[in-house]
Amino acid sequence: QQQVKQSPQSLIVQKGGISIINCAYENTAFDYFPWYQQFPGKGPALLIAIRPDVSEKKEGRFTISFNKSAKQFSLHIMDSQPGDSATYFCAARSMVGAGAGSYQLTFGKGTKLSVIP
Amino acid sequence: DGGITQSPKYLFRKEGQNVTLSCEQNLNHDAMYWYRQDPGQGLRLIYYSQIVNDFQKGDIAEGYSVSREKKESFPLTVTSAQKNPTAFYLCASRDYSGANVLTFGAGSRLTVL
8 A cells, every 4th residue: 555656667759749657646644745866876856846735837848747536646847858768756754753854755656757869 | 965875886795695885974864864766667765864863664675774874874785685676766855944855865776796
């Protein structure tokens, strides 16, 4: 129930195309859904995040779509560029105890995106 | 610049040796985390600490140990009991305000020969 299932495992998109990565979860206690971007040999960095009371959030070329009833959320990268080539992780936050320090992130297994010129 | 420093970036060790990975943060974050990353496996939580002198096991704590003697530091020891230690190790921290999200270090790649 703590899992976050991410697909596809890898994705190849032409420059200028739309990249779409999907995630699904079961635990209705998840209350925050961030996406992280990781370049080779680096640590992941927060890209964009959404709360479950919002159906869509857009930041530049990156958009999260959230479907609470289906327990699914997705990342869309518009006008994909070679510089977007990276591994993307979806995540979901839940409380594991009392207090502000008790949040824990559960990560999907990642999607390796390659944008070809 | 505030951030998380992990060292060393690359580490080679023989089987049966313990090795300690360093993680230091100057973000004044309260919570710190260690994740292990393997190809196709995503990020798996090893240990986390919400406050100095306290830490909890994550999903894959066996064969690892940690300490949290200072707020800024959360070293991870990979012991000889860890059956498959070759991996990319990521340290992260989080404050308790704002968006409450994780900030990651650049990682340490451990290879056991």
